[in-house]
Amino acid sequence: MSEPTTVNIExxxxxxxxxxxxxxxxxVLEYQLESPPRIRALKNVTMNEPFFQGHFPGHPVMPGVLxxxxxxxxxxxxxxxxxxxxxxxxQLYYLVKIDKAxxxxxxxxxxxxxxxxxxxxxxxGMGLYEATTLxxxxxxxxxxxxxxxxxxxxx
Numbered sequence: 001m002s003e004p005t006t007v008n009i010e011x012x013x014x015x016x017x018x019x020x021x022x023x024x025x026x027x028v029l030e031y032q033l034e035s036p037p038r039i040r041a042l043k044n045v046t047m048n049e050p051f052f053q054g055h056f057p058g059h060p061v062m063p064g065v066l067x068x069x070x071x072x073x074x075x076x077x078x079x080x081x082x083x084x085x086x087x088x089x090x091q092l093y094y095l096v097k098i099d100k101a102x103x104x105x106x107x108x109x110x111x112x113x114x115x116x117x118x119x120x121x122x123x124x125g126m127g128l129y130e131a132t133t134l135x136x137x138x139x140x141x142x143x144x145x146x147x148x149x150x151x152x153x154x155x
Contacts (some may be wrong), residue, residue: 005031007077015080016073017092017154021050024070025115028077033085038118039078043070047109062107067141068098071131074115075145079127083149090155096126097146105140107133113140125149 007015007028016023024043031039045062052060072095079093107113114134121128126148133141 007031007081012077015077015084017152018073022069023073024066025073025077028074029114031078031081033082036118036120037078037082038116039074039081041074041077041115041117043113043115045107045109045111045113049109052109060109062111064101064103064141067103067107067113067133068101068143068145069095070113071115071117071129071133071141071143072145072147074117075119075127075129075131075147078117078119078129079147079149090152091149092152093127093147093149095145096148099144099146101141101143103141105135105138107135107140111135111140117145120144 009026012025025041026043029040029042051063055061055063076093083091115131117129117131119127120130126146129145131143131145132139
């Protein structure tokens with residue numbers, strides 16, 4: 001990616017409506033808005049995550065649906081950054097479809113998830129994203145995500 005641009009947690013809180021315990025992106029490592037728009041973000045997985053109390057006691061594993069949600073939140077960061085660059089950002093982005101979801105390894109406390117998301121196309125307020133999650137440069141999950149922009153009722 002040319003000219004790496006980072007986004008810290010305070011800025012992520014301005015981009016996404018999610019809050020603890022459902023905010024699953026800790027930092028944006030870099031992003032680019034030129035074609036193809038893409039982003040690299042991370043989440044540090046700790047034993048303090050509330051879902052580890054029940055998934056699974058004695059053998060903590062991050063639920064796959066939360067990995068998918070985290071990839072969707074990274075895509076949401078990218079969409080918000082693009083809209084902000086255009087001077088318009090009064091939207092919410094909803095996850096409307098997941099295709100080709102694959103899980104290769106389990107995610108456990110101590111892992112650092114790296115999300116690599118690229119926009120494949122944008123049509124009528126709907127963005128199609130290709131997402132991969134890595135731990136130590138090894139793929140743990142991947143999926144195609146379709147997100148829809150809608151007016152933010154809270155704004």
